[in-house]
Amino acid sequence: MDDALRRARAVCGDQAVVLSQESVAGGGVTLSITDANPIAGEVAKKRPSAPRGSRPLPDGSSSESADLVEVRQRLLRSGCSSDFVERVLGPVKRIQSQGTHAIDAAAQVVSRLFKKPTSPKTSGNLRVLSVVGPTGVGKTTSLAKLAVLLIKSGRRVAFATMDTYRVGAVDQLRAYAEVLQVPLYVTHGGDELARTVDAAGDFDVLLVDTAGRSPVDTENITLLARDLERAGKHAILDTYIVLSAASGMDALERARSAYSVLNPRSAILTKVDETQESGAALEFFLRNGIDTSFLCDGQDVHNNIHRASASCFADLLLMGHIS
Ligand SMILES: Nc1nc2c(ncn2[C@@H]2O[C@H](COP(=O)(O)OP(=O)(O)OP(=O)(O)O)[C@@H](O)[C@H]2O)c(=O)[nH]1
Numbered sequence: 001m002d003d004a005l006r007r008a009r010a011v012c013g014d015q016a017v018v019l020s021q022e023s024v025a026g027g028g029v030t031l032s033i034t035d036a037n038p039i040a041g042e043v044a045k046k047r048p049s050a051p052r053g054s055r056p057l058p059d060g061s062s063s064e065s066a067d068l069v070e071v072r073q074r075l076l077r078s079g080c081s082s083d084f085v086e087r088v089l090g091p092v093k094r095i096q097s098q099g100t101h102a103i104d105a106a107a108q109v110v111s112r113l114f115k116k117p118t119s120p121k122t123s124g125n126l127r128v129l130s131v132v133g134p135t136g137v138g139k140t141t142s143l144a145k146l147a148v149l150l151i152k153s154g155r156r157v158a159f160a161t162m163d164t165y166r167v168g169a170v171d172q173l174r175a176y177a178e179v180l181q182v183p184l185y186v187t188h189g190g191d192e193l194a195r196t197v198d199a200a201g202d203f204d205v206l207l208v209d210t211a212g213r214s215p216v217d218t219e220n221i222t223l224l225a226r227d228l229e230r231a232g233k234h235a236i237l238d239t240y241i242v243l244s245a246a247s248g249m250d251a252l253e254r255a256r257s258a259y260s261v262l263n264p265r266s267a268i269l270t271k272v273d274e275t276q277e278s279g280a281a282l283e284f285f286l287r288n289g290i291d292t293s294f295l296c297d298g299q300d301v302h303n304n305i306h307r308a309s310a311s312c313f314a315d316l317l318l319m320g321h322i323s
């Protein structure tokens with residue numbers, strides 16, 4: 001017991017509070033502790049008994065290693081659910097038992113969760129990329145960021161906007177078009193986007209902005225789906241759903257459900273800089289089989305976009321930001 005208390009203090013500091021104690025076979029003791037830190041407290045409350053696979057200490061007391069406790073805290077801090085955290089920790093413990101530090105083991109495990117989105121072969125054809133999603137999530141800004149990436153890789157890019165609804169929306173994209181020196185087509189509903197796609201045949205990529213719509217606005221989302229489908233008959237068209245990491249789980253679910261009619265290729269997760277809890281959105285994507293193509297972490301169109309990768313995933317889940 002003395003040794004277990006010493007270890008509790010080493011992990012949680014002098015404030016360590018014992019929530020419960022339990023004798024284990026072989027004469028050891030398991031303590032559930034909290035340091036009055038809400039995250040540690042939550043862990044302690046959710047795991048009142050010894051984790052499976054924890055090794056009894058030589059003198060009979062039982063505890064998780066400090067680095068494993070640290071991994072659990074980091075994952076919870078990034079917004080992951082306790083179920084998800086325990087599922088990650090299972091393989092982490094196995095890798096850790098082979099002598100790897102728990103943080104490195106966790107980075108390996110989390111990296112393996114990332115699924116690289118497939119990219120269609122488009123040589124010689126116009127590719128049309130549209131961004132859709134709820135209001136204010138960063139669609140237009142993400143489109144400008146995509147243009148920056150594409151221009152850097154030598155593609156000929158044009159913008160089109162279907163957002164003639166929100167005041168100032170066309171001017172917002174026009175400002176980016178001027179800075180980046182790319183043409184801008186303004187299209188209204190119906191067949192106009194399909195005609196724009198035909199007109200933009202000399203470009204490699206046409207980046208299409210759309211009006212933000214609330215997930216309850218099924219009428220306009222359905223109209224948008226119809227217009228994009230028509231345009232998709234004239235070129236390879238991929239739709240990205242743009243979602244903000246700063247949104248709550250309910251907003252994410254409502255957006256996913258409402259926009260599924262557009263059959264998005266994958267997601268762009270924005271505003272990961274505005275929250276420490278981007279892990280919640282990434283867990284949501286994994287749970288719903290949504291691939292992530294890009295991650296955005298700020299307003300700067302030149303620097304704040306990252307192609308999603310295993311290491312970005314690990315950064316967000318274990319550090320709360322992209323390094
Ligand atoms: N912090 C942060 N802000 C962002 C990010 N992406 C976009 N923003 C900001 O979010 C605000 C809204 O961005 P927009 O690109 O206009 O969003 P939208 O989805 O096009 O909005 P609507 O067209 O009105 O639906 C702007 O102030 C952007 O600068 C991001 O990754 N991080």
Ligand SMILES: [Mg+2]
Binds near residue numbers: 140163169
């Ligand atoms: Mg917009």
